[in-house]
Amino acid sequence: MIKKLSSYKKGQPLIKNAYMSYALFGLFLALMPLFGYLGIIKSSYVTIIASVIYYSIAALGLNVLLGWTGLISLGTAGFMGLAAYISAYITYNMHLPFEIALVTAVVVSTLLGVLVGYISLRIEGIYLAIATLAVAEILRKTFEVFDPFTGGASGKPISYPTLFFFYKYSRADLKIFETLLYLILVLFLIAVMILVHNLMKGQVGRALNALRGSEAAAQAMGINLLKYRLFAFGFASATASLAGVLYVHYNRYTNPDRWLLALSLNLVAAIIIGGVRNIYGTILGVFIVVATKDMVLAQIPYFANNPNFALMFNGILIILIILYYPYGLIRIGADLKKLVVKIKEKF
């Protein structure tokens, strides 16, 4: 293994074709439920990994906005929640299929996102961050008080939706639905990864980079501020709402307390500690923020019995990563490789 690693040239990924690597990654994720059934991993891990997946979808879109375009949004949770409620309402109260709910929820949330994008032309930096926070707060308060639609603070438990326009849920199909929805999550994640990859590697990515680096230069080079900001906001809200829809159907529940500022901040944190403008970095970051406490720390008996220590430890971890890997933990890969090479040279 060591030989193999170091035989690759510096800076070259292990798998050359990016698409191939995404496909393999997807396959790996897709096998999780199987591992769960076989008892190789705890069945709860599948649910936690699922949460890593839908939050990653939201985080990838947010990375386009935050990382590439340089606009901070603290409104992600609001958009996720909005889409979750819309989708829940359409499937559960209106008895329409999942696909219709998905499209409607994503479209509505994205339109709202685009509206906020308009605001971003006038409001910048920290003001924009807090303005988006205000938007999310407005939404969250509305989730709390608009009971007929949201179920209020008790939340909205729903059942599985009709899939593919015909496949209705019955209790006997529990496992199938669980797995199907999980696979849909994986599929969407890989699709979003490829989408972000394609868009950000090319002209769109460069345009957003330019907007971040120098608005003046970007405009002078013909980049339409409005168009690309709207795109970035639209894209981030679209992925956030996609994630929200997947959230609510996978968990069959949502409540207003889920869509707090803390979640938006966690997603920003995930991007920063995983790696700004880095696809795998984003997912790694989400894993650290969302899953370490439950999947890693909780397995250590000490932390399991002292959850407040786990909380503290998670916080310290975030701070340390930012201090020592300010460009994202994903760089640890390169460092490890270097270390392996070094060790190899020594012996």
Add this chain to the structure above:
Amino acid sequence: MKTVALKISNLKVRYGAIEAIKGIDLYANEGTIVALLGANGAGKSTTLRTISGLVEASSGTIEFFGKPIHKMDVEQIARLGIAQSPEGRQVFKDLTVEENLRVGAFTVKNRKQIKANFERVYGYFPVLQERKHQVASTLSGGEQQMLAIGRALMSSPRVLLLDEPSLGLAPLIVQSIMKIVKEISEEGTTIIIVEQNAAQTLKIADYAYVLEVGNLTMQGPASELIHDPKLIQAYLGSHKQG
């Protein structure tokens, strides 16, 4: 013997993997003008930054009137009386011209002195006085450059580091800057000046060093260097002038 105001010995500086300064020795006597010349990326700005403590030396020493300063903090060094007009101007963009100058005098305790310095700087650059309530970011390029130089002068420094002071200035102003530099050096301030315009600089400098990719390749009294054929070939081209 004149007092040595600044003495750099065997200085090395790295930016990550790149070694920008590869071991240089340099000194400046009190009240003299020392020019630091060299091509793009030779390490001139890095040298000045290291003197001010903005960049850490990887090895070597820097002494200010015999006192080692290379381990000191930036602001400590500033308080000793070393001022710099940095590359890229670095004015405080959201502060007014007046506030910028006032910060320049941050280390000066004496109010009278501050007032005198204000008058002096406004005397050198009347346009700054006209614009004293203007926010620095809206100044023209040259006006910002004047502000940066003026700000450095506000602290009545004992050693003044000027990084390309004439950048972006109109010919007339360049001439007057050179005069100003001469004038304050005659008052006893030691000046290290980095310039692209070698000919003009050598005219006012007492001593000059030439840096090439991190190494000192030439040095000598300015009056001699200005006639050195190697230097002429490297920096003055056929544009040699009298």
Add this chain to the structure above:
Amino acid sequence: MSTFMQLFLRSLETGSIYALAALGIIIVFRTSNITHFAQGALGTFNTFVVAILFTNYRFPLWAAILAGILSAFVMGLMVDYFIIRRAKKIAPIAKQIITLGMVLVIVGVTAISFGLDPFILPKLFPKGDVMIAGASISINGLFNIGFGLVLMGILFVILQKTKWGLAVRTTASNEFTARLMGVPTRNVTMIAWALAGVLGVLAGVMYAPLNRVDAGMLDYVQISALVACVLGGFQSFHGPIIGAYILAIAKNLMSFYWSDVWAEQLVLIAVLIFIIFRPNGIIGRKIVKKV
């Protein structure tokens, strides 16, 4: 009229709490370029310190508060010394996330060191009401309003008129160059963090008697303070204070005269619309970018 006055006075009291928290946020922002998401958590921690000293160690209230201020000050210094100082070269966005990490740490530490139970803190002036224009307000409330205003007035003068204030503003503008000019930016940021800590515990101590001391006590104050900063403008120190009072008053009037259910949302929408037209808040001047 007395109804209005009643709401108005109570809003001022709440506004003082928001204003203190907002001022802490703004001081940190202006010196470290960090949006201080841990302002509430730090304030909460130190309010616990006050409560513990008062309840378990039987300190007189004023002594407990002083001790809490001291602990907040020291904690602020420590945060700067151990974390912020090491993060100088890190991008501003990443720096804010450090404060998120701090929230987790502080919430954990609060639970570990003070246990899980909430505490009670009485008012500094436990008894007595005053009638003003037909509205009653407690002496303590009046004190809070007065104290808040005076404290903020002092800070305002310091920041606007003194050399220390200039140092703060240059630190925010361009820290590296400020150091080059001899501005002790590290002391400036350190004191800013310490001061923010103190303002946090003051907000906590003012708020606690209205409610109780528990882990989430300042969550809502934190968000209101952030919104107040935007409303008032991040470029000035008095803007956020004005913003805080306006926010508190608007929320109460809106929920009394309009809708108890939708007041919060309506106020936030109003704030959003306002900053679309004044993108730098009430006080903030427009930042011109010249190319």
Add this chain to the structure above:
Amino acid sequence: KKEVVSQGVTKTEVLIGNCAATSGNLANVGGPFIAGLEAYLKYVNDAGGVAGRKIKFVHKDDGFVAEAGLACTQEMINDNKVFSLVGHFGTPTVGATMNLLKETGVPAVYFATGIGQLYDEKATEEEGNYNLFPVQPIYKTEGRIMVARAVGDFKAKKIGIIYTNDDAGKDLLAGAKTQVAALTGITLVEQQVAYGSTDVSAAVTSIKNANVDFIIAASNQVTIATIIKELAAQSVNKDVITTYVNVAPAYASLFINEIQGKFDVYGNGWVAFDATHKAALDLYQSKIDAKYAVNAYAITGWIAAYYFVEGLKRVDKKTLNWDNFRTAMESAPITNPFGGVIDFKNGQRLGTMEMNLSKAALGALNAETNLYAGVWTNVKDLESIESILK
């Protein structure tokens, strides 16, 4: 057909579990709750367990987050293979796992939340909620009782209700409305405040101006003190009733020094500490960590364990499986050692239906702080809506 034991059961042991928030902002509820639960189980185990089996209890922190609660519950059911979930905790977790509990059929005894979805007059096997056994009062039920008290005991005609916009407040409001609709000549003035709100003065002013006879403070925990202190500050001086969740000395202490006799604050209760139930309290206090001696959450944790153990006892030497357990739970009413009876028969899932009434009063004076501790003194014993209105 030969009966087999369900998962989590061995000859010597029965495994149960739950998911609760023991970190974060709700740890002050989750922590004591778990402690009370464990104390009762230890007490039972020390006495030899039930039918030769010791009860083993596992729990996990979910931080009050829905999806973490779901994952945790799956881990309990699928990986740990618990026999039953006891004291499942918190609105998000219960909400997110309701489907799962129904589908897997795992018995769940006691829910530490009052959300309305648990309320069912006739649970069935098909619907799946047949295996869910709520014990705590459900807020909707309590809201009805509050109105009954206002009308029956305080002769109020115009009732003001200040409710928080969370599940507790809203469900209490819904219950109150139901009861007002069932009565004649009673009006209800509603004011909403945000849960955790720092300033409720607008709502209080509105209620004051409405000139009501009696006030329902439909809010749990944090916000109750804010509301009552504001009522005192504005000298509204009308008696107030609040939910059972707040009927703990800690909450009375929050406001007792502020009301200064201007008005009385009453609270519903479903656990009574009066003379008849003294034995239960003594037992509890002898087994629990001293710091939780009067902690309401710890007591409810104790009760959660108690209800499960009662079911277990009834299965006794029969095969311990889910069917038998459910049948046993329904077989006869179960008396709460701290008062009240819950009857699960015929699919009734209503939680506690009888409540007592107590009043906040001054307790011991702390000389140094010059503050009184708050206590609750019993005013009326457990009663149902019908008997209150009689």
Add this chain to the structure above:
Amino acid sequence: MDELQNKTVLSIQDLSISFGGIKAVDHLSFDVDEGEIFGLIGPNGAGKTTVFNCITQFYKPNHGSIRFKSKQGKTIELTTHKVHEVIGYGLVRTFQNVELIKELSILDNVLIGGHIDFKTSFIGQAFNTKKSKAEEALYRQEAIEILTFLGIADRKDWLVYGQPYGILKKIELARSLMCKPKLIILDEPAAGLNDLETLDFAKVIRQIRQRYNCSILLVEHDMRLVMDVCDRICAINFGKFLAVGTPGQIQKSPTVQAAYLGTENPA
């Protein structure tokens, strides 16, 4: 709006703009011809950058017209257009204070200059179609050619961050060449170059004109460069017109000498 005369590519007429009380540009008029290298000089704060900002629409002038004969052969009144539309007509600029994206490689920075010509749609890029790939490769090729032409191709994969000032100026220039401009406006392109480099740069400017068959409008304080490469020069002071003419004429103009050059005339 009048069509521009045959040889005029840019015509500024009666341009005025003020900030608060300051008249930064004051009824200024001048024309630039096709294929011409035209210098704009004046003391610091004379309003040169402001003129550039008006031309490229970063500032909207208070008064006056700016007409431009576009790549497409039409006369355009620039003041009615948005900043990002200007480059589409073949007018591109560099900045006095370098405006580059530090975290990107030099090559990527240059590629940004090709933005306006990029044809593949968002959708096409999202699916990374053949066409998209081909177009990307084409522009990459072009960018490398330009970098080679300016002599910095060896650095193409380096980050912009940490590059010396002279290189930064060149990257900006390279970026502006990506759109095959008709008129390039350069704000102090030689600032930070030493004497010898400035000399080389004069050559580069002439080569650019030849290669792209374009006009160049430049602001520069280095008189040797200006006098060396410019066909005509316009001098301004306090936003007002002073003189226009060949380098020889300008050098001899007493008003320009007094306001700007000084008597100690270099070169």
